[in-house]
Amino acid sequence: MDQNFRQNLIRLRKRSVRQNEKAHRSLEDCWVTEASLREYFYDLPRPPADSPPVLLHLSPDHNKA
Helix, strand or coil, X not given: CCHHHHHHHHHHHHHHHHHHHHHHHHHHHHCCCHHHHHHHXXXXXXXXXXXXXXXXXXXXXXXXX
């Protein structure tokens, strides 16, 4: 391999690593965990005491139609 080709490979590899790090950080920023959802919904105002509770169950099969 000549020096120019090797430098191009190194540059591309570094760019790929930077892009992967960026994507990983943005994914972490958007990641929603069960704990954060629970915290969000528990902070919402409660329904009136006379309304019946509504169970919400989300499963992978829910989106299949």
